[in-house]
Amino acid sequence: MSKIKLRDYQEKAVSDVIEYYDDIAFGGPDNIVIESSVGSGKSLIIAAICQAIPDEPIVIAVSITELIDQIAEHLDLLGLDYSIVKANREAEFDKNHRIQLVMAQTLYARVDKLDLNCSIFIRDEIQIEYETKRSNKILDKLKPELKVGLTGTIYDGTGFMLNNITVIKTIPITELQSKGYLSKVKAMVPRWSEKIDYSKVKSSGSDYNTVSLDEITNKDTFLNMAIDSMNALNAKSKKTIIFCSTIDQAENFTAKLKKNGYEVDLVHSKRNSKENDAVIESFRTGLPIKRIYKKGNQEDSLFEENEDMPICRALVNVMKLTTGFDVKDIALGVTIRPSTSRVLVTQAIGRLVRTHPDKPFAELLDLAGWTRQFGFFTNEYIPPRRTGNKEEDDKAKAELKDEAMPNLDLSLDSEEPEEINLDKYNLIIKELKEKEQAIID
Secondary structure: OOOOOOOHHHHHHHHHHHHHHHHHHHOOOOEEEEEOOOOOOHHHHHHHHHHHOOOOOEEEEEOOHHHHHHHHHHHHHOOOOEEEEOOOOHHHOOOOOOEEEEEHHHHHHHOOOOOOOOOEEEEEOHHHHOOOHHHHHHHHHHOOOEEEEEEOOOEOOOOOEOOOOEEEEOOOHHHHHHOOOOOOEEEEEOHHHHOOOOOOOOEEOOEEOHHHHHHHHOOHHHHHHHHHHHHHOOHHHOOEEEEEOOHHHHHHHHHHHHHOOOOEEEEOOOOOHHHHHHHHHHHHHOOEOOOOOEEOOEEOOOOOOOOOOOEOOEEEEEOOOOOOOOOOOOOEEEEOOOOOOHHHHHHHHHHHOOOEOOEOOEEEEEOOOHHHHHOOOOOOOOOOOOOOOHHHHHHHHHHHHHHOOOOHHHHOOOOOOEEOOHHHHHHHHHHHHHHHHHHHO
16 A cells, blocks of 8 residues: 655644544544645545545545546555546446545435445535535435545635534644745735725625626726736736636626737636636646537537647636636736635635745735735634524624725825735724824823
């Protein structure tokens, strides 16, 4: 059996899981979540758990296609046999394997037909479908003794701790950065973007209503100023990912970027999946996009690359690449999607933190008030637990804004993007509070 040296925090996480598993017979907790940030090696932790508990049937579930192959790669590294449950990969399924690596959507559709044994159920990026109808049906059918989740965000879209979980903490993001495991991210903000008022934008669930949001962020003035800010950071020379709120906004912004000379393309849910894949592959590799065209009901094969075909160096996306998307040399993230969801913001910024030899640091061009609303990406966030008492929960929710930087625009000197200086911001806030106090006195 292969053996790979785990980092200290990975080794401790695996050891803690084993201990919890052994304690179940004595009434210990059976719903564990490992809090482990992007880039901390969650796939290796999962594989190591499978290796450390060699005699029990294990089901590993994911909701993002890319994670299937990422986890499979680490299971291979440890020499573990496994089977895959995923649509269009039927040849890789064998119910007799101890480890089943499953696509949650596929398992949900077939859970009544598949007779899978499961003592331990492991769920990567558990925040995506925690306690949903789909996940509950799967768990009711499998009836695992121990449930193990992994995520960098142990809270829901409103900022509250996931229900009924016991948390295994691993390592802070700042320590991962100081050890060189993650890239540092510079928050770059222009003053103009901090003057935009989103207070009248309607809400939908735990986030802004995107139709209402488009009335501000899908206008020529906003999009043109966003491009000016990108140009100020020399974005044409950087591998860039751009986060949009709606398909219409994404298409408008992509068209404007192309007119400004950007090598850009977009992915979203209404595009052909193979064309989305071709765009992502170009962005990932730096090679020309392979185009797919249709004649009637027949798809042409991918035709050969040539020098005239475009390359995607700037990738515009709508809610498709915020979690589980791993391209190490992304140097710039641009957000033109305001959000009230800490989960979405944290996961999206996580796309920038992978290390790469050609990337001494990454930049976040924050044009949507993310830093103003949630503070710095590296701030430790301790989510409150819901009490069930509305008054107490509303009070706790109000206190979630303590890390916010509401007067951020006062510390910015330029309409062009500048790196946020925390010392300067704190000094300005201190002076404001002293003036307010003087007026009261």
